[in-house]
Amino acid sequence: MTDVITQQVNDVLENLNQALVKKDPEAFASCFLDDGYWRDLLAFTWNIKTLESHDEIKGMLQAQLQHINASSFSIAPNEPAADENGLAAAWLTFETDEARGYGHIRIAGDKIFSLFTSIYELKGHEEALGSNRPFGTTHGADKNRINWKDGLAQKKQELGYTTQPYVLIIGGGQSGLALGARLKMLGVPALIIEKNEKAGDNWRNRYKSLCLHDPVWYDHLPYMPFPDNWPVFTPKDKLGDWFEFYCEMMELNFWGSTTCENAQFDEESDKWTVTVDRAGEKVILNPTQLVIATGLSGKKTTPTIKGMEKFRGEQHHSSEHPGPDNYNGKKALVVGSNNSAHDIAAALWENDVDVTMMQRSSTLIVRSQPLMDIALKPLYSEEALANGITTEKADSIIATLSANLLAASEKASYDKIREIDADFYNSLTEAGFELDFGEDDTGAYLKALRRGSGYYIDVGASGLVADGSIKLKNTTSIKEITENSVIFDDGSELETDLIVYATGYDNMKSWIEMLIGQEVADKVGIIGGLGSDTTYDPGPWEGESRNLWKPTNQPNLWIQAGNLYMSRYYSKVTALQIKARMEGISTPVYGIPAASNPEKGVKR
Numbered sequence: 001m002t003d004v005i006t007q008q009v010n011d012v013l014e015n016l017n018q019a020l021v022k023k024d025p026e027a028f029a030s031c032f033l034d035d036g037y038w039r040d041l042l043a044f045t046w047n048i049k050t051l052e053s054h055d056e057i058k059g060m061l062q063a064q065l066q067h068i069n070a071s072s073f074s075i076a077p078n079e080p081a082a083d084e085n086g087l088a089a090a091w092l093t094f095e096t097d098e099a100r101g102y103g104h105i106r107i108a109g110d111k112i113f114s115l116f117t118s119i120y121e122l123k124g125h126e127e128a129l130g131s132n133r134p135f136g137t138t139h140g141a142d143k144n145r146i147n148w149k150d151g152l153a154q155k156k157q158e159l160g161y162t163t164q165p166y167v168l169i170i171g172g173g174q175s176g177l178a179l180g181a182r183l184k185m186l187g188v189p190a191l192i193i194e195k196n197e198k199a200g201d202n203w204r205n206r207y208k209s210l211c212l213h214d215p216v217w218y219d220h221l222p223y224m225p226f227p228d229n230w231p232v233f234t235p236k237d238k239l240g241d242w243f244e245f246y247c248e249m250m251e252l253n254f255w256g257s258t259t260c261e262n263a264q265f266d267e268e269s270d271k272w273t274v275t276v277d278r279a280g281e282k283v284i285l286n287p288t289q290l291v292i293a294t295g296l297s298g299k300k301t302t303p304t305i306k307g308m309e310k311f312r313g314e315q316h317h318s319s320e321h322p323g324p325d326n327y328n329g330k331k332a333l334v335v336g337s338n339n340s341a342h343d344i345a346a347a348l349w350e351n352d353v354d355v356t357m358m359q360r361s362s363t364l365i366v367r368s369q370p371l372m373d374i375a376l377k378p379l380y381s382e383e384a385l386a387n388g389i390t391t392e393k394a395d396s397i398i399a400t401l402s403a404n405l406l407a408a409s410e411k412a413s414y415d416k417i418r419e420i421d422a423d424f425y426n427s428l429t430e431a432g433f434e435l436d437f438g439e440d441d442t443g444a445y446l447k448a449l450r451r452g453s454g455y456y457i458d459v460g461a462s463g464l465v466a467d468g469s470i471k472l473k474n475t476t477s478i479k480e481i482t483e484n485s486v487i488f489d490d491g492s493e494l495e496t497d498l499i500v501y502a503t504g505y506d507n508m509k510s511w512i513e514m515l516i517g518q519e520v521a522d523k524v525g526i527i528g529g530l531g532s533d534t535t536y537d538p539g540p541w542e543g544e545s546r547n548l549w550k551p552t553n554q555p556n557l558w559i560q561a562g563n564l565y566m567s568r569y570y571s572k573v574t575a576l577q578i579k580a581r582m583e584g585i586s587t588p589v590y591g592i593p594a595a596s597n598p599e600k601g602v603k604r
Helices: 002-022 025-029 054-064 148-158 174-185 236-249 339-350 368-376 382-386 391-399 403-420 422-430 443-450 461-466 509-515 518-524 564-582
Strands: 032-041 048-051 070-075 082-084 087-096 099-108 111-122 167-170 190-193 258-266 271-278 281-285 289-292 297-300 314-317 331-335 354-359 363-367 455-458 471-474 478-481 485-488 493-495 498-501 505-507 557-559
Touching (some): 002 025, 002 070, 002 099, 025 054, 048 054, 087 111, 111 564, 167 174, 174 190, 174 236, 174 564, 190 258, 258 509, 289 509, 289 564, 297 509, 331 339, 331 493, 339 354, 339 455, 339 498, 363 443, 368 403, 368 443, 368 455, 391 564, 403 422, 403 443, 422 461, 443 455, 505 509, 509 518, 518 557, 557 564
Parallel strands (some): 032 111, 167 289, 289 557, 314 498, 331 354, 331 498, 354 471, 363 455
Antiparallel strands (some): 032 048, 070 087, 082 087, 087 099, 258 271, 271 281, 297 505, 478 485, 485 493
């Protein structure tokens, strides 16, 4: 059977290779099923692009084959072709003039159902890993020798003053650190600036009970995986300490206590002028490439409510919540019902606070354990590792799926979860909690891709809502705030000592508005979302995360954001694009969409 599948794959690859030799877009596109798709990461488009029809595939090739010389599609060594749910599937290698590629193919009969292509290294510009690792010293005698520590300190002291970074990364969270590490391994001079004092402070400074809801196998950073004794779910302070350690061990150029005041792009010099405040010192930087890595959420959104200035208690946004310690025996209202709202409400209840959660709209709830067992375990778990699926392989498997195919897979997983947890969901609805599973029942991950909000991965708070320990108020808004209470839009009143606004954030576009200006922000458009035309994700359909990890409509501006998985995987995609530009490699970009700027904006 394996020989038959291998031959099936090789026959299709031969047709692809012949079409590439002839530079024949029609012949290449005709190898696909009518409903087949092709997801490309840089190899053919120098973009992140999903093509979902014969015409789209042909159109891309007509534009790109005059620039891209690709060849040698073959089954990857030591990765035999296999059956995958009735499809012949195989991992692939291929080459272009500039790069070495890695990909995947799924075949039905003699036609391609899915093709995935990506660049994993640039020829002549490989990462400084393995056999390419730095030597660390110079053997022999040299009276002018500078040891490693002094040499590193000297370079860090000069960068930003006597020498300029090729890349400036604004934001030192997981996205900024991961990209900084990738650029370091490619020999690209980069500087990370962060408003907090130390790497990891963006996690340390958040509410006391915060812990990652994703498991450890999903959350590694590039090059330095967590040690084998790392907890399954990482506490926020432990993650902060790891970020600081990572920054030091990867020898990243990191300026803490540094804020960006403004940035302007000069088209003639092809450089940015960026003014920063470094612990009170004004510094002018002139990078060629600018990366916004300030987090997928934009500025916090706090509602303006009649009478809120009269309130004698304490009120703050969830991002400013210090934890439950100061509220023992008091009453609290948490406005919102997503991840932060549940975490904060549960921590307050544990500290003997009389807490009420205000649910303004339906929320997707999924318990952590079935989510891990059904959706994550096949790829990110000890079981997956035992089956030979490393983190890198798991990332690649996910990358082979188009957004539509991913949605279908996620829906199947959530159908199982809803069946397993029927009693759990019944208990929530009986308590009055309004549930959803996404507008098409595709679950939390698709909600995250589309809008970045609207869900809670339950690690205990939902049970408190179900049994009434956390009280529930379903209403759309607060009509008025008095000195010691809130009056809801239905006229009911609740006495409270604390109001926590877990009301989310603007779109990340707001950071561009603030740092660079409205004109550039509108030129780029909203950030994130797939164009699914669902809530907070207006069309048109893009099928990829808008403006993330790829060229934008503003030259030399990149947006880096996402959870730890996204930061790990897509940091390499961004780094390869930047390295190619630094080295003068031709990067003809295909298919940057027009900016999307809906009138009502997009929340995260």
